[in-house]
Structure formats: C-alpha cells, structure tokens
C-alpha cells in the first residue's frame with residue numbers, strides 16, 4: 001500500500017491518538033467509492049461510520065447545501081430560521097406517532113445527553129436502565145450508559161451513578177429493576193450496532209414497551225445507527241411494532257453536516273426549561289437544509305432500497321462466505337451487516353482494505369458493514385469477491 005506520507009505523518013503527529021487509524025487517505029469520493037491520493041479506488045462499506053447513507057457526494061444534498069451557503073449558513077437557535085422550520089416540518093412527517101417536539105444538536109452523543117436530561121427532568125427520577133453491549137457515545141453522560149469496559153475503565157468514578165445494565169433480551173431483568181427502583185428511563189438501541197449487529201429477541205421490545213408504560217418509565221430508543229431507513233423501515237423499532245417515548249437520531253440525518261436530534265413526546269420534552277440544554281451550532285441552517293433533503297429522499301423510496309439490497313448482501317454472504325472455515329456466521333438486516341469470524345478480525349480487515357474494500361468492526365472478531373443504501377449489485381458482488389479473497393489469503397497464511 002503506497003503511503004501519502006505528508007497527510008499521514010501530520011495527522012499522526014498532531015491529532016490526539018484516540019482513533020484506530022486505517023491506512024487510507026481519502027482524497028475524493030462519489031457514491032460507494034473513495035479514491036486515495038494515488039487514485040486507488042476503494043468500495044466504502046464504512047460510509048463515514050454510517051453517515052453517507054445515500055453514498056458520497058449525493059447530488060440532491062450537495063445542491064441543498066450550496067443553496068443554503070448562498071443564503072445563510074449560521075444562526076443560533078435563539079433566532080428563527082426558515083431552513084430549520086422546513087427541516088422540523090419534514091422530520092415530523094416521519095417520527096413515530098406522538099413524538100412531535102425536538103431538540104437539535106451536532107452529534108449522536110449530544111442527542112443522548114439531551115435524552116438523559118429529558119428522562120430525568122420529566123420523571124423526577126434518577127435511575128437509568130441500559131443494555132449490556134450498548135453503545136450510546138463517549139461524552140460523560142452517554143458513556144455512563146455505554147457498556148464497554150474498554151471505553152469506561154479510565155473514567156469509571158466520574159460517570160453518572162444509578163445506571164444498571166441488563167442483558168439485551170433479558171425482560172425479567174428489566175422488570176425486576178422497574179419493580180425495585182424508580183427508573184427514569186430504559187435506553188436501548190433496537191439493534192445493537194457497535195455491540196456487533198445484535199438483533200433483539202422477537203418479543204423483547206414489545207414486553208419492555210408494556211412494562212415501561214405501566215411503571216411510568218420512559219422508553220428511549222437510540223436510532224442513531226439503526227434508524228433513517230437503514231433496515232428498510234424508517235426506524236428500526238418499527239420492525240418489532242413498538243414506539244418509544246423519546247428517540248435519538250444522528251449520523252446521516254444532516255447529510256454529512258454534523259447533526260444530532262432528540263425527539264420525543266411533547267409532555268416530556270417540554271419539561272426542559274430555557275437554558276437547561278443548548279448548543280451554539282445545534283440546529284444550524286446548513287445541517288437543517290441538508291437534513292430536509294435526507295428525509296424527503298428517504299420518503300421518496302431510498303429507504304426501501306436499503307431493505308431490498310440488504311437482503312441481497314446477506315443472501316450473497318450466506319451463500320459465499322458462511323461456509324468458509326474462518327467464518328462462523330453472517331447476520332444483519334438491511335444495510336446493517338456483520339460477518340463473525342473464528343479468528344481476530346484485524347489481519348482480515350487489513351487485507352480487505354489492501355484489496356479495495358473498507359469496512360468497520362466490532363469486538364475482536366466481527367467485521368461490520370454499513371454500506372450506502374444506494375450500493376449497486378455489481379458493487380456488492382465485488383465486495384463479496386474481496387471478502388472471499390481476503391479470507392482465503394488469511395487461511396493459507398495462518
């Protein structure tokens with residue numbers, strides 16, 4: 001792999017070492033493809049960690065951003081903005097019934113912070129239930145409900161108290177805590193992303209929905225990774241016929257411009273008073289202009305494409321890679337996919353990158369993929385060929 005020494009050297013010298021870097025310098029991108037400084041082409045199944053849901057450099061989003069740049073691209077949310085109003089109007093067409101008041105921020109973790117405040121303020125309770133293997137972000141509040149010891153260990157004594165973790169799927173565990181404590185909220189990702197693309201047991205979401213309602217506890221769905229059409233439905237929780245009281249949205253919602261959204265039932269969200277939550281750039285007109293297009297395009301059918309193409313990718317993986325000696329299982333729904341290996345993922349993932357396929361990962365042995373919903377069959381087939389070649393190569397060199 002050729003190195004663009006300047007870019008890599010400067011980043012490695014000056015950037016905080018909090019990211020596991022991969023040896024790719026992204027110079028240009030379009031659709032599912034990224035090109036590096038030397039013109040080498042990659043299929044991007046990482047999509048900026050699930051942000052480029054329509055692929056890179058989407059025409060409609062670019063046009064909306066350009067238009068907004070010419071009008072006005074920053075106003076604080078204390079000032080009214082037509083772009084913000086248009087975005088909110090579009091958002092409310094797709095939120096679950098009754099979730100009709102939103103707080104706008106800049107990232108997923110910020111959306112979670114606001115959800116925590118809404119839960120605590122509206123219920124006047126302090127306990128939170130979260131799930132084992134949950135990932136909700138790395139700011140202190142979000143980290144407090146994130147499960148991984150790797151992320152928590154250096155800050156454990158600074159995290160918010162009163163958080164209990166229950167196995168994802170353990171309804172009895174949730175119920176026991178609801179009975180015992182005054183729980184403000186149950187937080188969960190309907191499908192765990194960072195935890196390894198873990199789908200819930202069929203009855204779990206509905207049972208927790210019923211129990212939280214009867215104990216006056218809020219159900220908060222973190223749809224930051226699983227939402228916005230990724231599973232073929234607008235929100236992943238719809239796959240199990242439930243609706244939350246509060247929901248967090250992030251990643252692709254701003255079309256690549258940073259944005260986080262916390263949306264909930266008015267009776268809960270309105271308990272936050274002036275000044276109790278704010279952000280200088282949250283709700284800026286640029287992210288709102290892009291976000292309006294994102295939702296409109298999803299409603300126009302791209303969402304269905306994610307569901308259908310997801311079935312194709314999973315079927316191809318089951319046919320082509322599941323029988324490989326290094327693979328234990330592939331799983332997923334829509335454009336949220338994982339290939340669990342019997343070995344550590346690092347050498348296989350690196351080999352796939354060198355062959356032109358960028359993915360992400362979970363834990364120590366899972367390759368994770370969040371491809372753009374617009375990925376073509378030909379691109380999927382090429383990605384499968386690369387996966388097979390990398391697996392074969394690793395098997396031979398073990």
Ligand SMILES: Cc1ncc(COP(=O)(O)O)c(C=O)c1O
Nearest residue numbers: 107108109135136137193224225
């Ligand atoms: C489910 C979920 N919640 C929260 C976050 C945090 O979002 P951000 O990295 O934008 O803070 C992520 C990011 O991967 C996520 O997948």
